[in-house]
Structures are given as C-alpha cells and as structure tokens.
C-alpha cells in the first residue's frame with residue numbers, strides 16, 4: 001500500500017509530526033483516511049506528547065474530501081469512506097495528546113474540519129480556509145458545524161456556513177479561526193512546536209482529562225448518532241440533485257484554471 005500519511009516521532013520531545021502526502025491537493029479518500037485513523041490510534045497507544053498535523057505540500061493543506069468518492073459506485077465503499085471520516089474526527093477531536101494544525105496551505109471544507117479538530121492552528125500567510133459546503137450544494141453535518149462553533153462561536157459559524165465563506169489567512173486570524181500566521185512552512189512548524197512546549201511542565205493526565213471534559217460532549221454527540229449520520233450522508237450525497245450540483249462544481253474548478 002502507498003504511504004499517504006507519514007508519521008515521524010521526535011524521540012527527545014515525544015512530539016509526532018503527521019504529514020498528509022497525497023499530491024496534488026491531499027484530497028481525503030478512503031485510503032488516506034484509513035491511514036490517518038491508524039496513525040492516530042498508534043499515537044494514542046504510544047502516548048505521544050504532541051501531534052503536529054501538516055501537509056507535504058506548501059500550497060494545499062488539504063482540499064477536503066475527495067469529491068471522486070462521492071460518485072464512487074463500488075459496493076459498500078461510500079459507507080466505508082464516511083465511517084472512516086467519522087473515525088478520524090472522533091480520534092483527532094478527542095485525542096489525549098495536544099494537537100496543532102500546521103496549516104501550510106489552503107484548507108477548504110474537510111481540510112478546515114481537520115484543522116478545527118486540533119487545539120491550535122498556525123497558518124501560512126496568503127492561503128484560504130473555511131467550510132464552503134453550501135457552495136457545493138451540500139450540507140455540512142452537525143459535527144462539522146460544532147467543530148467550527150466551538151472555535152469561532154455560533155453567530156460567525158452561521159454566517160460562514162450559510163454563505164460558504166472562505167477566509168484569507170489574515171481574516172481567519174481576526175475572527176479567531178486560526179491562532180497564528182506563519183511566513184513559510186519552517187516558520188509554521190516552529191510555531192507549532194512552540195505551542196506544544198507550553199505543556200512541557202503540565203501533567204499529561206491533568207491536561208488530557210481537562211480536554212476530555214471540555215470536548216467530551218461534542219465527541220459523544222457523534223458517537224451516539226453515527227448510524228443516523230451515515231444514513232443521512234448516503235441519502236444526501238447519492239440524491240440526483242446533489243450529484244448534479246457536484247458535477248457543475250467540479251467543472252467550475254477546472255474552468256477556474
């Protein structure tokens with residue numbers, strides 16, 4: 001199997017760098033999500049002292065879900081795909097280790113979701129981030145919305161999602177969607193590492209238990225409704241209206257060149 005996710009652990013600090021590497025845009029397909037999910041489990045078991053999630057490209061962090069998965073007709077694959085995304089979110093959102101998104105590129109939709117699932121966001125200047133689902137004629141699930149709401153609040157989440165707004169790095173900082181701006185990837189990595197240094201003298205138990213108290217309800221809201229969420233996704237995405245809209249969107253992406 002191809003390595004779509006690379007994990008490198010610094011033995012001195014215990015910090016793991018998890019790099020998404022599926023060129024050109026790190027779109028999240030089933031295989032990448034499965035690898036990311038396994039990596040997160042392994043880092044849970046190994047008691048990693050921190051996770052930095054980044055991209056191998058410095059142009060795109062992740063273009064979000066691989067739109068080709070939405071029209072995949074292979075038996076059962078759509079179900080596996082959505083279940084893998086649920087798994088990744090549950091593991092990342094609730095991870096015991098402190099997590100930083102090193103957003104070294106654009107982060108639309110599912111890319112933004114990954115970033116929102118971390119505890120801190122450092123982003124390259126002159127990129128874009130947001131939950132733009134409505135622009136594709138699709139509806140962000142409740143747990144996407146909760147992830148955003150927990151960072152920027154309900155009012156801005158409503159405005160952002162209904163309009164499908166993509167924020168520039170500079171705008172994102174202003175509304176608290178990201179925490180720091182970086183000049184380049186090296187700078188972004190070092191700022192991510194600096195955030196994790198805050199926990200050097202904090203008990204991992206006290207830290208992770210506090211995070212669990214704060215995030216537990218949000219995670220449980222999906223854990224308890226996974227089946228219904230899966231069914232809603234499959235019903236929506238396979239509907240004729242949505243399929244037509246996605247086709248138009250993909251064509252407009254190509255024409256944008």
Ligand code: CO8
Nearest residue numbers: 025027060063064065066067068106108109110138139236
């Ligand atoms: N999936 C599949 N292919 C993609 C995706 C994607 N998400 N994004 C880009 N690509 C493809 C492009 O079509 C292009 O293919 P080709 O070379 O064959 O023409 C190639 O990747 C490179 O793309 P660009 O030339 O556009 O690359 P740029 O570096 O110029 O731009 C961007 C990068 C900014 C990431 C740009 O590609 C972009 O905006 N992509 C669209 C991102 C997007 O809207 N993603 C939404 C995905 S949906 C999602 O994540 C959540 C769904 C929630 C579920 C809802 C339930 C109903």
